[in-house]
Amino acid sequence: MTEQPDPAGAPAPRPRTRLLLVLAAAVLALDLVSxxxxxxxxxxxxxxxxxxxxxxxxxxxxxxxAFSFAEGFTIVFTVVALAVVAVIVRTARRLFSTGWAVALGLVLGGAVGNLIDRIFREPGFLRGGVVDFLSVFGPDGEVWPVFNVADSAIVCGGVLGAGLALRGIDFDGSRAGDEEPAEAA
Structure with missing residues (x-):
């Protein structure tokens, strides 16, 4: 894709697909290693x-x-995670907002990290248990449910995405009602 200047002479914005994929890969690597x-x-x-x-x-x-809700529905969560991954990958082509690239990169990396556990860990294919290991302020989730790096990335990406949506920033970097992409998005 070549940059075409707009009528005002400024270069066209570049897609943020690479940022999304690099961040997703970093989250996935950190999650898998941990x-x-x-x-x-x-x-x-x-x-x-x-x-x-x-x-x-x-x-x-x-x-x-999350929080061990709906135990026994692993296959359902696996299908949901696959759908989330597919939607994010499909959306990546029209992604020009840095904020949305970060939000979706975090969610994508986390979703793939937990999806790998669900597919490959015991007790078997599509029924695997996600490895959770971080418990804050008390052992065994006494104060807050036990989680992992992927869960943290999904939550942070979701909060960032909600904030961007509330501010009216679209995937292309424009704000609701604007014709030009937002500079700070």
Whole structure:
């Protein structure tokens, strides 16, 4: 895709697809590496206190959604994750907003990270339990449910996306009602 100047002489905005994919790959790599380390070094149910008890490493498996909601519906969540990935990949072509590229990159990386667990981890194909291991302010999710890097990325991307939507910023960087792309998007 070549940049074509607009009538005012400014170069056309460039798609933010590369940013989305690089961020998604970074999130995925961090998620996979962290899960591999936890599975190799922390026994299931073991609690390792770090940061003076502000964080515990607690190796659990989650076959439900966030906060262990709807356990036993792993196949449904796998299909939902596949749909999310497909929609984000399809949207990437018309993505010119840096903010949306970051938001969708975080969600894509996190969705793929948890999807890999659901596909390949025990008890079997499409029924695997997601490795969760971060517990804040108490062991075993006493204060806050146990989560992982992918979950954090999905939540941060979702919050950023909601903020962009509330501000009226579209995927192309324009604001609702504007004809020109937003500069700060």
């Amino acid at each position: 899960k591999l380390v936890v599975v190799a070094t922390v026994e299931r149910g073991e609690d390792i206190r770090v940061l003076g008890g502000a964080l515990y490493l607690t190796h659990l498996r989650n076959t439900g959604a």
